[in-house]
Amino acid sequence: xxxxxxxxxxxxxxxxxxxxxxxxxxxxxxxxxxxxxxxxxxxxxxxxxxxxxxxxxxxxxxxxxxxxxxxxxxxxxxxxxxxxxxxxxxxxxxxxxxxxxxxxxxxxxxxxxxxxxxxxxxxxxxxxxxxxxxxxxxxxxxxxxxxxxxxxxxxxxxxxxxxxxxxxxxxxxxxxxxxxxxxxxxxxxxxxxxxxxxxxxxxxxxxxxxxxxxxxxxxxxxxxxxxxxxxxxxxxxxxxxxxxxxxxxxxxxxxxxxxxxxxxxxxxxxxxxxxxxxxxxxxxxxxxxxxxxxxxxxxxxx
Numbered sequence: 001x002x003x004x005x006x007x008x009x010x011x012x013x014x015x016x017x018x019x020x021x022x023x024x025x026x027x028x029x030x031x032x033x034x035x036x037x038x039x040x041x042x043x044x045x046x047x048x049x050x051x052x053x054x055x056x057x058x059x060x061x062x063x064x065x066x067x068x069x070x071x072x073x074x075x076x077x078x079x080x081x082x083x084x085x086x087x088x089x090x091x092x093x094x095x096x097x098x099x100x101x102x103x104x105x106x107x108x109x110x111x112x113x114x115x116x117x118x119x120x121x122x123x124x125x126x127x128x129x130x131x132x133x134x135x136x137x138x139x140x141x142x143x144x145x146x147x148x149x150x151x152x153x154x155x156x157x158x159x160x161x162x163x164x165x166x167x168x169x170x171x172x173x174x175x176x177x178x179x180x181x182x183x184x185x186x187x188x189x190x191x192x193x194x195x196x197x198x199x200x201x202x203x204x205x206x207x208x209x210x211x212x213x214x215x216x217x218x219x220x221x222x223x224x225x226x227x228x229x230x231x232x233x234x235x236x237x238x239x240x241x242x243x244x245x246x247x248x249x250x251x252x253x254x255x256x257x258x259x260x261x262x263x264x265x266x267x268x269x270x271x272x273x274x275x276x277x278x279x280x281x282x283x284x285x286x287x288x289x290x291x292x293x294x295x296x297x298x299x300x301x302x
Contacts, residue, residue: 072098078286
């Protein structure tokens with residue numbers, strides 16, 4: 001029998017270390033791990049991973065990572081070597097996406113429900129306070145979470161994130177048509193150029209197309225159909241923790257000026273502009289962004 005990659009097994013074991021109730025079968029020659037999930041509502045079994053490579057003899061602070069549309073926690077693969085040396089990292093798959101329960105097209109999407117899901121995971125893990133990072137629409141959720149739960153979030157970082165869905169309303173409505181005609185994989189292929197930019201490796205682009213293409217069409221159609229209704233501009237002045245906003249210099253969707261306009265409405269915020277022309281800087285510059293987040297956290301330790 002072929003043995004698994006020991007690095008993957010080690011990673012899985014560490015991922016369930018802080019997951020109450022995760023099942024382990026030790027009857028074979030190596031451990032089979034049932035990765036942790038949490039029934040957050042009657043219609044959603046939510047998958048999450050917890051990874052921690054920091055010294056086991058000391059207390060570890062936690063970073064919660066929130067992925068973007070048509071992704072999962074796996075999207076932060078390039079961040080993990082940087083973050084997990086010193087922090088416990090929690091990566092949930094947002095309801096409907098990744099390994100969480102797919103949602104029907106007519107699901108009643110709401111920011112409050114999504115944020116409640118993430119808080120339920122952190123409550124389940126008995127993690128009271130944490131640092132928060134969100135990429136793309138995951139950053140939109142992160143800002144809403146920080147405003148709603150000011151005592152839980154120590155600092156928040158968002159990357160390439162919209163604050164008003166209607167700013168891209170025509171684009172989202174066009175995406176619905178593309179998915180209905182070509183499926184999620186076809187939509188991912190057609191839109192990947194702007195998402196990752198012209199310099200991203202061809203093999204990497206193909207990986208991202210297939211990765212995002214695994215999203216259930218019912219989830220994707222319902223979710224992007226709801227995004228134009230999202231507006232968190234009223235949340236921005238209510239975010240009390242330190243906030244870091246990261247964007248690309250030549251972001252094809254949101255100019256630096258547009259991002260700066262809403263960033264300055266967050267009281268304790270700063271803007272970081274990274275060279276490049278993608279609108280998914282968390283994916284195209286993972287190491288640079290992860291190091292920037294770590295530096296921001298250290299500078300804002302309480």
